[in-house]
Amino acid sequence: MxxxxxxxxxxxxxxxxxxxxxxxxxxxxxxxxxxxxxxxxxxxxxxxxxxxxxxxxxxxxxxxxxxxxxKEPPARTSLMELRNIAEEIEQRGHRHTARIVHREQITSPPPLTDAFELRLPRSVYHLRLVHEENGVPVQIEDRYVNPAAAPDFLTQDFSHTTPTAYLVATLPVDELEHTVEAAMPTPDQQRLLGIGPEEPCLVLHRRSWSEGQVVTVATLTYPASRYALYSRYRTTPNGQPQS
Known part of the structure; x- marks a missing residue:
């Protein structure tokens, strides 16, 4: 200087x-x-x-x-496991908090009806919240839940437990589906995550099944500068995942 x-x-x-x-x-x-x-x-x-x-x-x-x-190196979450974001944050020695944006019961529109593998529209629960690490927003969670599988879902105190932790403790999970895409944030996502319009996001779409039925459909949106998605698994000699 x-x-x-x-x-x-x-x-x-x-x-x-x-x-x-x-x-x-x-x-x-x-x-x-x-x-x-x-x-x-x-x-x-x-x-x-x-x-x-x-x-x-x-x-x-x-x-x-x-x-x-x-700035910290981007945090990572696994694509191969059903991880609780609060535990991930606490394992890094940081503080997890969550802000509930809204909770509601709605009739599933056609895309959601298809995602839940339903023949007709049905009532589903919707929860939207923002997860924070040391007070900094790191994930928007948009989660839809089948009330028949988890009837008490909307009455839980999600400032003290996460939706993932509650659902895993309530229902056995026997199948997961993950789809990842990059997207530019909407104005609402910019506001909730505290980012500008030029900041790309990583969007993880997740479905989980229990006993053959879709229990939950979730979209998890991360600021790309604060989070990374990864997977690691053992393979056969020709590069196929080991069963």
């Missing part, structure tokens, strides 16, 4: 040095614009530019209304 540098570059260098020396560890909060203005005696515009460029260069994540945080 030299006096010849523009002020915003001096602020950037200071923060990058702290990140690389681990004084600011992954996931830790970076000083706000107001704090940078006070500490460096700079304008708010200069502080904003420094944080914008650090975000664009991948050093930090800015979450509207929450703060700016040192």
């Amino acid at each position: 030299t006096d010849a540098q523009p002020l915003y570059a001096r602020v950037k260098d200071h923060i990058v040095t702290q990140i690389r020396s681990r004084k600011l560890a992954p996931g830790s909060r970076v000083p706000s614009e107001n704090e940078l203005v006070e500490s460096f005696g700079i304008s708010r515009m200069t502080a904003n530019r420094a944080l914008r460029e650090l975000t664009a260069e991948g050093f930090v994540d800015r979450v509207p209304g929450v703060g700016t945080f040192v």
Whole structure:
């Protein structure tokens, strides 16, 4: 950092040095614009530019209304297992919280009727919630559940347990289907995840069966910069999964 540098570059260098020396560890909060203005005696515009460029260069994540945080390597969730996101987050030593957006009982539209393998539309439960890791949104869960299989689903306190944990404890799961796609976020998803319109998302579509019937149809939406999907399994010599 030299006096010849523009002020915003001096602020950037200071923060990058702290990140690389681990004084600011992954996931830790970076000083706000107001704090940078006070500490460096700079304008708010200069502080904003420094944080914008650090975000664009991948050093930090800015979450509207929450703060700016040192970027962590993307968390991972398995495609081969039915994992509880709360346990994944806690295993990383972080805090899981969930915000319920809405819960309702609806009549299944044609695509959902087909997904549940029903001949006619039927009443289904719908739950939408946002999972957070250390206060930062990492997943939108849109889940539909067959009331005949889990009649008490909507009455559960999902601020203390996750839908996955409840369903696994309630019903045996004998088959899973996963489909993954990349998608740009809708305005509503941008708002719930605290991301911009240019941030791509990973979308995991999941169906699960119990005793031959579809119990739940879920869509899990992750900001691509905060999460990765992976699988690992043993194979035969010709590359086929081992049974």
